[in-house]
Amino acid sequence: MSDVVSRSIVPDSPAALAPCYEIVQATLKRNDVKLVAYVPDNVFTPLIKNLHADKDFLTFATAREEEALGVLSGAWMGGRRGAVLMQTSGFATIPNALASLVVPYQIPAIMFVSERGTLGEFNLGQALVCRTMRPVLDSLAVEHHTITRHDELEFIVDRSIKQAYATQAAVAFILSPLLTGGKVFGK
Amino acid sequence: MPTATRPHPAASYDNAKVVNRFELTKRLVTKLKKDEAVIGGVGNTNFDLWSAGRRPQNFYMLGSMGLAIPIALGVALAQPHRHVVALEGDGSLLMQLGCLTTIAALKPANLTMVVMDNGLYQITGGQPTPAAGIADYVAFARAAGLTKCAWAADEEDFDGLIDTALAEGGPTFIAARIDDKPGVGHTDRDPVQIRERFMHGLGVRRAP
Numbered sequence: 001m002s003d004v005v006s007r008s009i010v011p012d013s014p015a016a017l018a019p020c021y022e023i024v025q026a027t028l029k030r031n032d033v034k035l036v037a038y039v040p041d042n043v044f045t046p047l048i049k050n051l052h053a054d055k056d057f058l059t060f061a062t063a064r065e066e067e068a069l070g071v072l073s074g075a076w077m078g079g080r081r082g083a084v085l086m087q088t089s090g091f092a093t094i095p096n097a098l099a100s101l102v103v104p105y106q107i108p109a110i111m112f113v114s115e116r117g118t119l120g121e122f123n124l125g126q127a128l129v130c131r132t133m134r135p136v137l138d139s140l141a142v143e144h145h146t147i148t149r150h151d152e153l154e155f156i157v158d159r160s161i162k163q164a165y166a167t168q169a170a171v172a173f174i175l176s177p178l179l180t181g182g183k184v185f186g187k
Numbered sequence: 188m189p190t191a192t193r194p195h196p197a198a199s200y201d202n203a204k205v206v207n208r209f210e211l212t213k214r215l216v217t218k219l220k221k222d223e224a225v226i227g228g229v230g231n232t233n234f235d236l237w238s239a240g241r242r243p244q245n246f247y248m249l250g251s252m253g254l255a256i257p258i259a260l261g262v263a264l265a266q267p268h269r270h271v272v273a274l275e276g277d278g279s280l281l282m283q284l285g286c287l288t289t290i291a292a293l294k295p296a297n298l299t300m301v302v303m304d305n306g307l308y309q310i311t312g313g314q315p316t317p318a319a320g321i322a323d324y325v326a327f328a329r330a331a332g333l334t335k336c337a338w339a340a341d342e343e344d345f346d347g348l349i350d351t352a353l354a355e356g357g358p359t360f361i362a363a364r365i366d367d368k369p370g371v372g373h374t375d376r377d378p379v380q381i382r383e384r385f386m387h388g389l390g391v392r393r394a395p
Contacts, residue, residue: 035264058264060293062257063285070254071289074226074261077246077382078269079391082261100250101258104378 020179021047023154024112028083029056031161033110035075035082037061037068039090041114043180048085065090066097073107081165083110088117091172092129095136098170103140108164111172115146119177122185133174143171148178198340200323200364208303208365209235211345212274215301216240218349221270224262224389227374228255228275230310232303234370236274243388247374247381253283256300260290263298266389270297270353277304277324278316284327287360291332296356299349300328305365313367328360336360 018026024047028034036051036059038044051059062068068084075082086094091113102109116123117130137144143163145156157173164171176182212235219225224244227233232255233247246262248255259273280302290298306319318324328336335357339345345363352359375381386392 060289062289064283066251066254067257067283067286067289070251070257070286071261071264073254074246074258074263075265076261077258077386077391078224078262078265078389080261080265097251097254101248101254104249105382106379107382 019046020150020153020175021050024157025050025054027154027157027161029054031081031158031165033081033083033161034058035072035080036085037071037082038085039063039065039068039087041085041087041090041116042183043114043175044085044112064093066094069094069097069102069109072109073101073105076107076109081110083112085112085114087114088130088133089126091133091136095140098136098140098142102170103142106168107170108168109170110161110164111170113172113174114180114182115174115176116183119182120184137172143169144174145171146174146176148176150179153179198338198344200325200338200362202340203338203364204341205364205366206339206342206345207368208232208305208363209238209368209371210342211301211303211339211363211365212236212239214342214346215272215274215349216242218346218353219244219272222388223270223272223353224259224266224385225272225274226255226259226262228252228273228279230276230279231370232274232276232279233374234372237374238370238372243384245388246385249374249376249378249381253279253281253286255279256283256286256290259298259300260286260293260295262389263295264293267295267297269389270299271295272299272301274301274303276309277302277306277318278308280324280327281316281318281322284331287328287331287333290358295358298358299352300358300360302360302362303365304362305367307367309367309369324362325360328362333358333360337362339363
């Protein structure tokens with residue numbers, strides 16, 4: 001996630017000055033979510049790099065996003081909390097794993113999706129696949145939040161992770177280009 | 188796979204005996220003395236696991252075809268002192284071959300994968316998989332970077348391979364050629380009950 005200019009209403013608070021990826025990392029750590037599986041995306045690059053560098057986390061790539069959901073499910077049943085990072089098009093590969101594993105078994109999977117396909121998308125395929133994401137989440141009644149504001153990031157992620165474990169229900173954080181800068185043509 | 192207990196030279200797909208999944212599953216379960224976790228893949232692998240004797244450390248997957256090995260990896264990472272076995276079908280693994288590379292990279296010593304290969308999508312009517320008679324799952328595993336991988340020559344050889352995997356650690360990949368006999372019995376299909384019993388079996392949940 002890029003280090004966007006803060007639009008916090010409390011501009012002098014330390015959290016408001018921290019880049020998004022540091023906020024996500026600190027919030028995961030504070031909630032003991034220390035296993036992170038990912039299929040990468042450009043905007044996750046600094047987060048993935050920092051997670052790999054932080055020995056409190058076990059961070060690794062998987063070949064597919066549904067594979068990461070399987071690993072997270074097993075890890076949580078074994079007592080270890082995890083999260084998955086993926087791109088919009090990766091989300092489109094996981095509805096079966098959500099509908100037949102995560103939701104019916106009540107697995108609190110923590111999902112971060114970097115949003116492609118909107119606010120300046122240059123790839124028609126990304127634009128179309130983006131439109132499938134929220135209807136899939138809604139149809140399965142999976143909690144999801146589209147995060148657009150830096151000053152709301154920590155509150156939404158922290159509270160929603162706590163809710164996910166307390167209620168044994170998955171949550172998806174959709175990180176908007178408004179928050180991350182997204183990916184634009186030529187970059 | 189180097190082993191002191193293995194009674195046969197390394198088998199290949201071509202000379203491996205065609206054995207029975209329920210027979211192998213019973214043999215596996217008999218060897219589990221330390222509350223090892225077992226993840227049964229979709230369909231017949233978990234039906235036979237269920238029928239081989241209920242254990243609180245068994246997890247039965249009711250959908251999510253291909254995810255038995257990733258789920259087992261997750262359990263293995265969460266509980267490094269407990270051995271975890273994934274029972275998976277050949278068609279299921281074919282859907283998620285990439286997971287073998289993840290395991291080769293992470294090298295969890297407490298993970299054993301058992302793939303039951305009859306070349307069939309048995310539960311949907313016995314249609315052959317695209318890999319049937321063509322692909323070699325042990326060769327897939329080796330190419331993915333796993334070093335401890337073997338075909339089971341026969342039932343006795345399977346026993347030895349499991350003994351070695353449990354005693355020496357892995358990750359270990361074992362494939363067996365199996366017949367087309369259907370699974371024995373049917374798993375109770377209550378996902379939350381399956382998960383709660385499993386978490387209790389893993390010591391994550393308090394006794395009810």
